[in-house]
Amino acid sequence: MNTIVVPTDLGPETDIALSVAVDLARTYRSTILLLHSVVYPIPMPIYAEATTTTVGRTVEDYQEIEREAKARLEQFAANSQYKNVTIVPTLLTNGQGLIHNVTDAPADLIVMTSEGASGLEEWLVGSNAESIVRFAHCPVLILKKPISHFQPENIVYAIDVDDRLKADRHYPFQMGEHGLRQFLYVLTPTDSRVPEGIRDWVNGYATGKGITEFTCTIRKAKDVPEGIIDYADEVNADLIVLFTHGYKGLRHFLSGSVAEDVLNHTARPVLVMRV
Incomplete structure (x- = not known):
């Protein structure tokens, strides 16, 4: 780096x-x-x-x-x-x-x-962090409060079953002593995927990355950002890792971004990577 x-x-x-x-x-x-x-x-x-x-x-x-x-x-x-x-x-x-x-x-x-954004401001304008995440061509680390020594170990890796995540990528810094090994998938009421299929995908992902020891949590929530934030709070995560497609224009206005919603409402550090 x-x-x-x-x-x-x-x-x-x-x-x-x-x-x-x-x-x-x-x-x-x-x-x-x-x-x-x-x-x-x-x-x-x-x-x-x-x-x-x-x-x-x-x-x-x-x-x-x-x-x-x-x-x-x-x-x-x-x-x-x-x-x-x-x-x-x-x-x-x-x-x-x-x-x-x-x-x-x-x-x-x-x-x-970032202090985040909420309410009408979030819907119409968003935060500076949101806009930078949307347009950045490199990873973005967003912080909400002082950290005496940044050395994340308890890392929540929020995933989607998107095969583009399997591509080789370089993280900007060491992801804990043993790397990424705490995977989270949020299952919403409109998500038709079955837990067995999700676990199979994660197992395949981990195998492809050479990860032998890991956990895969499937959490039910009304929406994905809420599920990620609540789970990270429960396990007292010191970093949340997310991926974004970086949608812009009308597509972003209609679909939004999980990464942007999370960074607006969590108090924890968030690392956002581009898919």
Whole structure:
């Protein structure tokens, strides 16, 4: 893992993601890009003759915003707790927005915090984490609260019986001492699959991956995100691993995403991988 991207809005939650990224960077000798995309206010002249004055003032305001943002980025990177790790403060002023810049950045892993979204906000807009997960071309690790030392061992691997999951893939960091071995399938009232078929698929998956010791839990729930979250809470998981198809546009609006629903409503770390 060469490059870890940590997007930030420069808020105090930045250190939640940055500290975990530093843990990983120390292990894998990675470089961290601490990335902030500047948001510029829109100038609003009061009357037509004020346009020239407004433009001049706006340039000065923009420069001050950039200076403050750069100083804040450098302050995060200079934290003594992060010594001996290469952190590159990266200020983006292209006006393309955080999501576009983050998902276009060359990265092996994106680490970020999220407060999630709920209600009307979730339905209409969603969270930044949701959008980044939808468009990212690399794994995304989403954190909700500080973690003193990120070393997940009790990992819930939520699966679907999708043969595309059997493809060889590289996880961005070590998945516990013995790898992934706690599989979860959520069976909803509209799911016609039978438990025997699900277990056969998981057995075949594990065999193909060389996994000899594992558990397969089939949990009944009214919907998949609820089943994943409730099970992870019951076993006190320290990481949930999910896969997403990254649907966009109308297809995403109609079908949604299990991964996005889970990361919006769980308090536990979530690693989202692209199928």
